[in-house]
Amino acid sequence: MSANMISIASSGLRAARAALDVTSQNIANAGTEGYVRRSVSQNELSASNLHASYGEISQLGVRVAGITRNVSGFDQAEVRRTTSDATRADTLVDGLTQLSDTADNSGVFTAITNFQSALSQMTASPANSSLRANVVEAARTMAQSFNAANNGLQSAVTGMQNEAAAGVKDLNDLATNLAQVNIRISADTDPASNSAGLLDERDTILQKMAAITHINTTINADNTVTVQLGTGTGTTLVDHAAAGSLAMTKGSDGNISFTLADTTGASTAITPAGGSLAGQQQAISAGVTALSGLDSVASAMMSTINTAQGHGVDQTGATGAAMFTGNGAADMTMALTNPNQLAAASAGSTVSSQNGSNLSAMISSLTSANVSGQMNDYLFGLSSAVASNTTMRDAFDTIATNAKTSLAAASGVDLDTEAANLVRYQQAYQASSKVIQVASTLFDQLLNL
Amino acid sequence: MTNVSTSAFYQNAIASMTDLRKQTEKLQAQIDTGSTIQHSRDNPLAAAQMRALQAADTLASADKANTSAAKTQLTQTDDTLSQFTDILSQITTLTTQAASSTLSDSQRASVGQQIGAYYDSLANLANTKDAQGNPLFGGQATGNAYTFDPTTGAPTYNGTTTASTLSLGPGLSVTTGVTGPEFLDFQSGGVSKNLLTTVKTLANTLQNPSSTAAAVSAAKNALDDLGAATASVSASQTVVGARLDWITTTTNMQTQTAAQRATREADVGGTDLAATIAKLSQQMTVLQAAQSSFVKVANLSLFSMLN
Numbered sequence: 126m127s128a129n130m131i132s133i134a135s136s137g138l139r140a141a142r143a144a145l146d147v148t149s150q151n152i153a154n155a156g157t158e159g160y161v162r163r164s165v166s167q168n169e170l171s172a173s174n175l176h177a178s179y180g181e182i183s184q185l186g187v188r189v190a191g192i193t194r195n196v197s198g199f200d201q202a203e204v205r206r207t208t209s210d211a212t213r214a215d216t217l218v219d220g221l222t223q224l225s226d227t228a229d230n231s232g233v234f235t236a237i238t239n240f241q242s243a244l245s246q247m248t249a250s251p252a253n254s255s256l257r258a259n260v261v262e263a264a265r266t267m268a269q270s271f272n273a274a275n276n277g278l279q280s281a282v283t284g285m286q287n288e289a290a291a292g293v294k295d296l297n298d299l300a301t302n303l304a305q306v307n308i309r310i311s312a313d314t315d316p317a318s319n320s321a322g323l324l325d326e327r328d329t330i331l332q333k334m335a336a337i338t339h340i341n342t343t344i345n346a347d348n349t350v351t352v353q354l355g356t357g358t359g360t361t362l363v364d365h366a367a368a369g370s371l372a373m374t375k376g377s378d379g380n381i382s383f384t385l386a387d388t389t390g391a392s393t394a395i396t397p398a399g400g401s402l403a404g405q406q407q408a409i410s411a412g413v414t415a416l417s418g419l420d421s422v423a424s425a426m427m428s429t430i431n432t433a434q435g436h437g438v439d440q441t442g443a444t445g446a447a448m449f450t451g452n453g454a455a456d457m458t459m460a461l462t463n464p465n466q467l468a469a470a471s472a473g474s475t476v477s478s479q480n481g482s483n484l485s486a487m488i489s490s491l492t493s494a495n496v497s498g499q500m501n502d503y504l505f506g507l508s509s510a511v512a513s514n515t516t517m518r519d520a521f522d523t524i525a526t527n528a529k530t531s532l533a534a535a536s537g538v539d540l541d542t543e544a545a546n547l548v549r550y551q552q553a554y555q556a557s558s559k560v561i562q563v564a565s566t567l568f569d570q571l572l573n574l
Numbered sequence: 575m576t577n578v579s580t581s582a583f584y585q586n587a588i589a590s591m592t593d594l595r596k597q598t599e600k601l602q603a604q605i606d607t608g609s610t611i612q613h614s615r616d617n618p619l620a621a622a623q624m625r626a627l628q629a630a631d632t633l634a635s636a637d638k639a640n641t642s643a644a645k646t647q648l649t650q651t652d653d654t655l656s657q658f659t660d661i662l663s664q665i666t667t668l669t670t671q672a673a674s675s676t677l678s679d680s681q682r683a684s685v686g687q688q689i690g691a692y693y694d695s696l697a698n699l700a701n702t703k704d705a706q707g708n709p710l711f712g713g714q715a716t717g718n719a720y721t722f723d724p725t726t727g728a729p730t731y732n733g734t735t736t737a738s739t740l741s742l743g744p745g746l747s748v749t750t751g752v753t754g755p756e757f758l759d760f761q762s763g764g765v766s767k768n769l770l771t772t773v774k775t776l777a778n779t780l781q782n783p784s785s786t787a788a789a790v791s792a793a794k795n796a797l798d799d800l801g802a803a804t805a806s807v808s809a810s811q812t813v814v815g816a817r818l819d820w821i822t823t824t825t826n827m828q829t830q831t832a833a834q835r836a837t838r839e840a841d842v843g844g845t846d847l848a849a850t851i852a853k854l855s856q857q858m859t860v861l862q863a864a865q866s867s868f869v870k871v872a873n874l875s876l877f878s879m880l881n
Contacts, residue, residue: 155579155580155581156580156581162579222613222615225613225614225615226613226615229613229614234625234629235628235632237629238628238629238632238633239632241629241632241633241636242632242633242635242636243636245633245636245637245640245741246636246639246640248640248740248741249639249640249643249644249740250643250706250708251738252706252708252716253706477716478714478716479708479713479714479715479716479738480714480734480738481714481738485741488741497629498626501622501625501626501629502622504614504621504622504625505614505618505619505621505622507614508613508614508615508618508621508622509618509619511615511618512615512616512617512618515615526589529582530578530582530586533578533579533581533582534578534579534582536579537578537579537580537581537582538579538580538581539578539579539580540580540875540876540877541580541875541876544875544876544877544880545876547880548880
């Protein structure tokens with residue numbers, strides 16, 4: 126009997142020690158990213174109804190059945206899905222913000238207004254050389270601010286393209302790593318081994334992938350994972366040991382597109398539904414539209430002014446030359462070199478004429494073309510895109526935070542709980558030791574009879 | 575399940591404090607700049623309205639400059655026309671004397687000389703330059719408004735038929751002067767005459783009359799012409815005065831519109847200081863509470879209780 130007690134107690138000691146080990150591991154990894162709280166699951170060892178006579182119960186103690194990872198696959202999938210949405214919205218808002226701020230700060234709107242104001246002031250004395258010089262400088266500043274706005278937008282788009290390229294590279298690296306992890310997971314058949322660590326690694330990689338693009342995941346029976354990109358069934362990026370690779374293509378207009386060479390080597394076009402890649406793709410498309418929008422404002426300004434110039438004569442009596450050259454915001458250039466070239470006078474006026482009727486016509490055609498209104502609308506469009514997407518981003522962020530919180534509540538380490546467990550398992554260990562001591566006393570009592 | 579993991583507790587605390595801090599800084603920036611709109615994206619619609627209002631401000635400053643230029647031009651015109659009437663009244667007085675048969679021929683000749691001197695003044699006044707160095711009475715021409723025949727003194731007008739018109743804002747404009755022919759040419763006895771020619775002819779006739787009777791009758795006839803000329807100059811002066819009044823009205827309108835725009839700008843994008851400062855101190859109280867409660871809760875650990 127006492128031999129039984131000792132073996133039961135020693136199994137209890139082993140179980141308590143295993144639980145203490147796991148608690149220590151949890152405490153040590155309280156701050157580790159992707160670490161899932163473990164707990165020990167225990168089974169009673171009894172042999173009733175086995176080779177025993179009636180009424181006799183064979184009790185053999187406790188057994189550590191395994192280490193449980195306290196995580197729900199649903200919670201993790203939710204975190205991945207909501208992270209993809211939130212990252213997409215966040216990246217898009219970042220990109221749009223850059224575009225809107227760049228267009229704002231370039232000062233194009235102010236430059237247009239100042240140019241109009243300079244033209245108005247020149248009507249006071251159309252032949253006055255300082256008023257003319259003022260118009261020429263205002264026109265030059267305006268052309269340069271169009272150039273600056275174009276450069277700013279262009280570099281914002283280029284920056285986003287580079288970020289997307291880096292995201293694609295990260296995704297491919299993660300896919301390769303995940304394939305390696307898959308190999309190790311499927312090779313790991315020993316229940317006592319650290320399979321929980323491998324699964325943590327697997328889930329961390331999936332979490333990182335989800336931040337880059339929307340992924341469909343299937344956890345297979347052997348705990349390996351299959352990852353697919355795209356909508357519907359999707360195209361396979363990772364399956365067991367095989368990893369495909371994503372490639373990014375830049376179009377001539379600057380828009381980006383993606384193709385996935387899947388695990389079999391076949392290529393499929395992919396439109397990311399979430400993640401930073403989707404955000405960048407959408408923001409770049411907005412940037413390309415913004416660039417062409419700026420071009421059309423610049424063209425409207427150039428054609429209005431150049432046409433008006435052509436209707437009048439300058440201070441030498443010659444027909445007005447085009448004030449601006451270029452095809453758009455990028456190459457808009459102030460072509461007049463001398464203030465005398467401003468064609469303020471109506472056609473047929475004499476040299477050095479004081480006539481300002483063509484100048485008035487120029488101002489009124491600028492007012493009716495409403496270039497400054499076009500620019501105002503353009504800036505409004507860019508900034509309201511940021512505002513509306515920010516509202517959406519905030520909603521996605523809240524959803525993603527909730528999903529993360531509920532995952533953390535289930536799978537994260539809470540130090541207070543671990544402290545309580547530490548005391549609990551210490552007591553269990555002490556109790557089992559006490560049982561051994563009691564068994565030993567009982568045995569001694571028998572010997573001393 | 576409200577139990578949150580330790581790392582999630584720290585992350586949540588940091589996130590919410592960062593958020594509070596951002597809001598506080600935003601309020602502070604609003605107070606700093608006096609504007610609720612730091613970027614267009616803060617409030618796209620208000621930002622678009624602000625841009626339109628500020629553009630109107632800039633264009634209004636050009637209108638204001640034009641108004642002041644027009645005022646200068648018209649005031650100078652008014653002053654110069656007054657000089658014309660002054661001289662005309664002198665000439666009229668002299669002509670009245672010359673029309674009297676009590677004057678001797680030599681006295682009449684010296685009157686003619688004085689009138690000749692006044693003619694020179696009138697001719698110079700007709701070629702007055704404005705602040706820009708352009709002829710005041712030449713319309714949109716450059717150079718001199720009139721050239722005079724060296725022997726007969728007959729004036730030739732070189733200017734344009736109309737004076738230039740200046741825009742003073744949307745839908746508002748003013749003609750900034752009068753051309754020479756508008757006040758120097760007049761109708762007398764159904765005939766179109768020119769003031770300068772009339773005065774020059776009179777001066778010449780009085781100095782070298784064919785007979786005393788001819789001189790007296792020339793002076794008598796000239797009196798009618800001078801009366802008509804004075805009326806013509808006065809009429810132009812009235813027109814210029816009305817335009818100056820119009821400029822005063824326009825200036826008042828511009829001031830009122832600018833005030834309305836300023837009010838609108840304050841409404842659309844200005845910071846309500848009292849409300850924002852109150853909000854800021856509320857926000858700071860919340861932030862301080864969040865920080866101190868974070869420190870207290872973070873110190874609550876079962877480990878610190880276990881010995």
